[in-house]
Amino acid sequence: MTLRRHLLYAAPLAIAGIAGVSFLAMLRRMKTGAFDPHDIGSPMDGKPIPNFTLPAPGGGKGFSTADVLALHRPVLINFFASWCAPCIDEAPNLVALAPQIPIWGVAYQDQAPDTERFLAQFGNPYQRLGADHDGYTAINFGLYGVPETYLIDPTGIIRARYAGALTGDIISGSLMPLVRGMS
């Protein structure tokens, strides 16, 4: 009984200890670059887009790998969600970008009515729209979070990935030069 009592009272210390050791490991790896919450790497860079077929948010046909390949043009695949605050920030930039390059949207783990309301409120820059309800397509893309944007070249190879909101600087400084280099 007393041993149990002592164990119980030591539990907070043990939890704090485990957390502390983990934080130390994170800090160490941050120094060597092995752990960086901001840099998320790009394992899919230079690889063909994964195979997927997505329904539209409200049901019906969304788009699939074959549709992307049939386009024979550079295209942006943008993962977004109505529950994601940075996506709201990104929305006007995408609306402004839409005339220059086709943008295909993937609503990531989102309810169809929420997606519709989001697009109605903040603008719809998407030529085609798919819904990734279970998040499997996102996993195949190696999605870090939303918003996230992939630049696909005319042959269906992923040329760049932008995690987080696309800003004017990223669009003019990195994205558009890459797009121009393709055509």
Add this chain to the structure above:
Amino acid sequence: MIPELGHYALALATVIAFAQCFLPIWGAHRRDARLMAAAGPLAVAQLLALAVSCFALVYSSVVSDFSVTNVYENSASTKPLIYKITGAWGNHEGSILLWALILGLCGVAVTLRGGGLPSSLRARVLGVLGGTSAGFMLYAVLLSNPLLRTWPAPTEGQGMNPLLQDPGLAVHPPILYLGYVGFAVPFAFAVAALLEGRIDAAWGRWVRPWALLSWCFLTCGIALGSWWAYYELGWGGYWFWDPVENASLLPWLTGTALVHSAIVVEKREALKIWTVLLAIGTFSLSLSGTFLVRSGILNSVHSFANDPDRGVFILGLLAIVIGGSLALFAWRAPKLAEGGLFAPLSREGALVLNNLFLVSICTVVLIGTMYPPFADLLFGAKISVGAPFFQATVLPLVVPLIAAMTIGPVLPWKRAQLAPALQRLWWVALIALAVGAFAAIGWKLLPGIAFGGAAWLIVGSLAEIAERIKLFRLPFRQSVARLGGISPAVWGSAVAHAGFGVTVAGIAAMSLATSVIVSVPVGSVEHVAGYDWKLVSLETLPGPNYISRQATIDVSRNGKLVTIMRPARHSFTSQQITTTDTAIHTMIYADLYAVLGDESGGNAVLRLHYNSGAPLIWLGGLIMALGGVASLLDRRLRVGAPARRAVAVTA
């Protein structure tokens, strides 16, 4: 010369803080009255030295002394005076100094108000506070010194992050820090009690005003932060479940639990060990929240300069403060005697239930916040946890919490029966159900439930007051006369619970807000939420250190002009940064909210929101804090605990 003086004073304060830590605790152990009595004067001396140091930093910033690295990096001569002053704590180094200054203030406050404390307890409390200060100031002196020089001295500074150039953010950190750091006092009391090996009702009475005061500041701080995100970020949202926001919510949740469990200690001498753990936990969460955000382990939309080296030092500091106190807890707490038995259905039982829900919510939010870095560390997986997780997990816990919040205060201590309590509350429940059903039919189910909950809280609080004055059972005049007889503690709980109800109503209404995004030329009219928004003009205006592009929008309803809104974008000249200046027209029950976006081809992108209920969210926070202050007044009448400062601040 002034920065050197400040640098010197900071080093001196650090040494004094170490003395304030060791001498009184050693004295209390040896029962040496002289050593114990040294605690007070040392606390005052530490605060004086720190004040000199802070003055030096603010002075250097005001006179734009760019030879001071910190001023060079965060200021510019073109910056308005007010932001030169407030900018002194708007950066990492300055904020640590502010943190230490507030901790020093807490020490002096305990010295001044703690005359009635037993000398050994007082010495130990001040010793623990001194030790915590010492750690932070050592960090400031060694790794994060705001008063270091750079040579050769630059002629112009790099300027301040324009997002921080905002009146809301000038007062936000001090208030939030008063909340965070204020919990150091209950923490010190908890550690001192563990050192003493004794906790009684008096301990609960001493701790509670400090916990309440810090809770009031933290409540205001979180509300201000949320309000700042609302009007400055211009996204129209008020809470994003961002790690920085969660870091302030976690200690608020455990702090709320602490404020309630301390009542049980005071009134019934029960829940003592639990309360000690809550006091330690609340301050630990305050500390680690700051650490996690500042070290860059948590990925946030609010970016801070990250430095893993500093992180290691702070982690070591946390290990000593948190690990030390929890080790002491593991060692001493089992020996503390528990007392005060009570039936599950009683006032105590309701408070335990409240604690369980609050701590459960805290755990859920903590897991959601910490899962991404831990998943990365353990499985190498990159994951982000967003609002759907928090909404799905927190909401089911908030509903029973709200249900219990109104029932708890009507239950008697020790042992209660449910029937009489429900008998008193049936008409409240009826009103809440009616409001909920009405709202659910009119709009949607979830907001309906929330509106019902809000009514349950607000009407329940009114019912509590009505019950106390025997409204309708005595002649009306006598009932009114009884209003003055209600103790401030009862007012406090009624007001705070109603305040939470107001916030819940605001959140519910906000979920029904409408908005549009449009690209329109000058002269066009948009119809949103029954209002006509006419873009009258677009013009370019010069600002003190930015160039501003401003839209003028006439908002009218049924042909009558309601307000003229002027949203703008500021382009800062010294940095390549543009910020949005949201235009907000508040009508208490709703906000009209306009944001100016980019322009192209003569069209301007406008975002127009009708945010129903938005002001209620922060108004509710303010009412909650007022309830806390009312409760504080009660302590002053009975035991002379600190209340004067709280009143002065809220006035």
